[in-house]
Amino acid sequence: MDVVSLLTLLLLAAALAVQPWSVLASVLLVSSQGGRAKGIAFVAGWFLALTVVAAAAALLYPAEPQKTAKSASLSVIELAAGLALAVWVVVSWRRPARPGGGNEPKWLGRIDSMSPLLAFVFGAFMPNYVLVVAAVTEVLKDGLSQGRTLFAIGAWLVISSFGVAAPLVVPIMRREDPAAAHQRWRTWLLANGHRLLLGVLGVVGVALAVKGTVGLLAA
Secondary structure (H helix, E strand, C coil), X not given: CCHHHHHHHHHHHHHHXXXXXXXXXXXXXXXXXXXXXXXXXXHHHHHHHHHHHHHHHHHHCCCCCCCHHHHHHHHHHHHHHHHHHHHHHHHHHHCCCCCCCCCCCHHHHHXXXXXXXXXXXXXXXXXXXXXXXXXXXXXXXXXXXXXXXXXXXXXXXXXXXXXXXXHHHHHHHCCCCHHHHHHHHHHHHHHHHHHHHHHHHHHHHHHHHHHHHHHHHHC
């Protein structure tokens, strides 16, 4: 796997790991009554969904090797997707925020009463599946051995789950006052999470554009 492909995979994992609403939902679940069970259920649903989508993407990926024409077409798609993503990030970044912090979704207020089963289902619906398919495709088109392919996809799934799993570690690392730590996370994510995600997606767009350009020059 070349450096650009590895960088693209890491950036896709980071983009999924820092999804602000997903991490915030995990923080609120863990800090609610019976939070540990809810948090574990949420992360389990999240990881199961990633695994199912990754397996489906791998099964649907064409088995025949890419021909030169197909490789060139794929490079054009990567270049176009990277440029489109970069433009979207720039437009979203420059768009003024709503006054008064009106971007907080209504479901945040319902988390305290959420059962572990509902938290599991909730976790399964939170990931951005497009990023999962893009990452699996990135791994498979490099033509690695079966063992290395499984390892790469498995490692990507784990890294992508760091964000939602992190709140579960806070009570272990900060036993004296985990609630205060969770509250700081909530405040920071509401204030900065969207821009953090846009920053990561912007780098992903640049990486895809560079990879597509390199592929076209090499075709």
